[in-house]
Amino acid sequence: MAENTTLQGTADFDWDALALDGYSKIERSELSDIYENTLTSITEKEVVEGTVVLITKKEVIINIGYKSEGIVAASEFRYNSELKAGDLVDVYVECQEDKSGQMVVSHKTARMHKAWIRVNDVLRTGEVITGFVKCRTKGGLIVDVFGIEAFLPGSQIDVKPIRDYDIYVGKNMEFKVVKINQEFRNVVVSHKALIEAELEEQKKQIISGLEKGQVLEGTVKNITSYGVFIDLGGVDGLIHITDLSWGRVNHPEEIVELDQKLNVVILDFDDDKKRIALGLKQLQPHPWDALDTNLQVGDKVSGKVVVMADYGAFIEIALGVEGLIHVSEMSWSQHLRSAQDFMSVGDTVEAVILTLDREERKMSLGIKQSMPDPWSDIEGKYSVASKHQAKVRNFTNFGVFVELEEGVDGLIHISDLSWQKKIKHPSEFCKVGDEMQVVVLEIDRENRRISLGHKQLEENPWDVFETVFTEGTIHQGTIIENKDKSGIVSLPYGVEGICPSKHLRKEDGTNAALEETLDFKVIEFNKESKKIVVSHTRIFEEGENKPTASSAKAGTKKAPGSGTSQAVKAINQNNEKSTLGDLDALSALKEKMEKGE
Secondary structure (H helix, E strand, O other): OOHHHHHHHHHHOOOOHOOOOOOOOHHHHHHHHHHHHHHOOOOOOOHHHHHHHHOOOOOEEEEOOOOOOOOHHHHOOOOOOOOOOEEEEEEEEEEEHHHOOEEEEEEEHHHHHHHHHHHHHHHHHHOOOOEEEEEEEOEEEEEEEEEEEEEEEEOOEEEOOOHHHHOOOOOOEEEEEEEEEEOEEEEEEEHHHHHHHHHHHHHHHHHHHOOOEEEEEEEEEOOOOOOEEEEEOOOEEEEEEHHOOOOOOHHHHHHOOOEEEEEEEEEEEOOOOOOEEEEHHOOOOOOHOOOOOOOOOEEEEEEEEEEEOEEEEEEEEEEEEEEEEEEHHOOOOOOOOOOOHHOOOOOOEEEEEEEEOOOEEEEEEEOOOHOOOOOHHHHHOOOOOOOOEEEEEEEEEEEEEEEEEEOOEEEEEEHOOOOOOOOHHHHHHHOOOEEEEEEEEEEEEEEEEEEEOOOHHOOOHHHHHHHHOOOOOOOEEEEEEEEEOEEEOHHHHHHHEEEEEOOOOOOOEEEEEOOOOEEEEEEEEEEEEEOOOOOOOHHHOOOOOOOOOOOOOOOOOOOOOHHHHHHHHHHOOOOOOHHHHHHHHHHHHHHHHHHHH
């Protein structure tokens, strides 16, 4: 009970009545109010200004007029190496008191806070600010602006393309804030915007004074495959690749280099003068004007092949002076070929000037003229009736074109291919690429034409047939084809005869059938038209004993003698086409017949 009484008494004790400091309750209250009024009103999450009291290696003590000082890490003042006691600095109040009763402040956060407000003001007003280029990054540079890391794109560094960003690192530069992303707190600045404002005025002055033919100094700004962009001092112009040099240019890099200064002439520009065409080669005399005045048609020149086409090659005989060698002037051959078969780009060739037009600045050349013309002695090499080996080149409906040698072609007419065989198209007789013997029939030197023959290599068998298949002689034959009103009969020696339908009737009244072998009498022989008409019916109508050519009596009109049977048998072994051997046998047969008569 005594203990409880003691606790209760302690709880009811009036501590304020105990004035150990000598002040009454009222006096103490008044003094507290006076003390509170001496302190600055501090609100958390705000930026306040304070005075540097003490600087140590690790900390900076700052008095902001509060009951306790703020302590900031010395690393936050690394940017300011001249900081000293007494300097005024901004701090951001994170917390008035932490668990230990110490106020938590940050100078870095205060800088960022104020910088963000400032950078937004600069974007709005367009003010020019100064920043420090910290380092290079992908696509541009990182710039310190009021303590904020801003991005400077490579395209915004200068009006001309920048190839080395590192030269700007560690330097102070002037910028304009061009874009802010509030959500991600990203800032984009531009140095180019400051330059463009200055260049715009220069550009207006330059454009206003542009005239065609005017020569200006410029700097190579950019090189492309089609031309070169030149900076004329704020205004860009283009030198097309064809206006760089009088000679052939594969790529502009062969002529100019980046940042090279050179004089250019204004060729043209649009109404707004936004597109300016420039020239470089126009400042040099045209190569054709410097061409040797003594050069004329027939002279030989040497040059390098610069361009190839199927139809010919362009040869540069001097810088900017070119001549065309047409493919037809590369060889005496008349066969169509590609120019690539004769030369390639980069080759050095010697040629003869064929035409020369200084006013039009055109020249045609030839290389075949440096070689002997095969037609110059055509009669001596290919005299009429001479025999030669030729190569089949191509066909037409009327004959075969063959090549005797490079540049010398001849035509074998379809009628001069064979004495006996009826040829509808030359492809039935030979193939392209075949080698064949020919004989010269006629030469047309003026038109460069040679008529050739193949059948003339052999004796005309119809001279022999005229003595063998005389009218009235009887020969064994086989019906190989039926036409509308006649049948085609295969006779000895590969000869075909025509038998009219009424002459196909046999003695028993029936008509001869296809592939049937019978005796036929010659009723008509025409050497000029190579035509033999025969009849089977005439044999029994006229009471003949059906003798064949090989067994006919000597008294029969112009029938072959009995001694010819072996020759006939030998020749009949090849009924499709007479060969030279066949013709020899026929000649022997003809000779025997004439002796028999």
